[in-house]
Amino acid sequence: MKYDFDQIIDRRNTNAMSIEGFREYLFDENDQLDFPCADDEFISMWIADMEFASPPEISAALKKRIDHGIFGYSQIFDPKYKSSFLNWTKTRYDWSFEPEHLVTSKGVIPALFSLIEYICLPDEKVLIVTPSYAFFKHAADYNNRELVTSDLLCEAGHYDMDFDDLQKKAADEKVKLCIFCSPHNPTGRVWKEEELKRLGKICLENNVMIISDEIHCDLLRSGKKFTPLAKLFPESDQIITTMAPSKTFNLAGFMLANIIIPNDDLRKTWKEKQLPIDNPLSIVAAQTAYSEGQSWLSELTIYLDENFIFLQKYLQEKLPKAIFQIPDSTYLAWVDVSAYFEKNENLTLFFANQAGVLLEGGNMFVANSDGYIRLNLACPRARLKEGLNRISKAINEK
Ligand SMILES: Cc1ncc(COP(=O)(O)O)c(C=O)c1O
Secondary structure (H helix, E strand, C coil): CCCCCCCCCCCCCCCCCCHHCHHHHHHHCCCCCCCCCCCCCCCCCCCCCCCCCCCCCHHHHHHHHHHHHCCCCCCCHHHHHHHHCCCCHHHHCCCCCCCHHHHECCCCHHHHHHHHHHHCCCCEEEEEEEECHHHHHHHHHHHHCEEEECEEEEEEEEECCCCCHHHHCCCCEEEEEEEEECCCCCCCCCCHHHHHHHHHHHHHHHCCCCECCCCCCCEECCCCCCCHHHHCCCCCCCEEECHHHHHHEEEEEHHEEECCCHHHHHHHHHHHHCCECCCCCHHHHHHHHHHHHHHHHHHHHHHHHHHHHHHHHHHHHCCCCCCCCCCCCCEEEEECCCCCCCCCCHHHHHHHCCCCCCCCHHCCCCCCCCCEEEEEEECCCCHHHHHHHHHHHHHHCC
């Protein structure tokens, strides 16, 4: 291994959400809550960023840019940015798009907050599948658009879409937008081509535009194949794709996401309403990631594969009633621990209190998720072991 994923990096005093922002996000800004362990003694397995340093190639490029010394208003003018990202999607997914369809955003979430407003009239509705990344709901709520949910079907830890239900919900003429997570957070499911075609057909035949949030697409388990939804519908301009280097290379703090909007009118609205400024350091980080990050990502993939195998064996041995399948993608494990708890137990609070572990319980994923916990496995194995030891001890001593 050229890169060291075992290295434990102290994130204290770096303004890291992971260790300093948990009270606000996990416990509704509740500063009054007293936990048995000190804030800096928690094992943090909640927010979806990594405990690994980004590729050194990116740090080197950033240092060079910092040495330049001028950080004035910037925007992506250099065509090498678009060509490096296009080359990334072509090489990995055999997918190309028109370069002029690409716009950038301060993140996928800010893009969702804006796009819902541009796409849906005030009385129109947004469709999602559940469990869901909570910000899909927050984006609809923020815009006062009604949310329509379709529960995924789960059998022994494997998730499928309920196409009959989706068909019914998409047929509501007020449903104008589907925000679709592919690969899916929190289950990690990589949807097969036939599933994507079916979902796409249902939406397009019912005049439902789709935002395919593909932010997790680069983080595949070895041997898994990902297909961008828009690749399967080359004639349609009704599918917006969101991708970013943030999850893949641990660059979320740089706040730069790629939004591919093929519809000319919508893209025009976007350009009229969005501030056309990018952070000069973010541009360097993202461009370097796409042009030089591949070998780091290959090694990360192996490390994450092994973390998931470790988790699976650990659960079989220490928590045999937990239901878990290694996900096709993401660094997030979605574990059904309902056998160990009463219904409605607040699992986020339980594990913070009893285990000293910060994680997201099922109640944080909109619906269809009670009794689950989501664990972030993008951490050195020693941290993972410590986190799991604490989790199993807390459950087994209950
Ligand atoms: C599905 C999904 N979309 C978007 C985001 C966040 O995107 P951004 O940081 O670019 O706003 C996350 C982060 O966890 C996510 O899981």
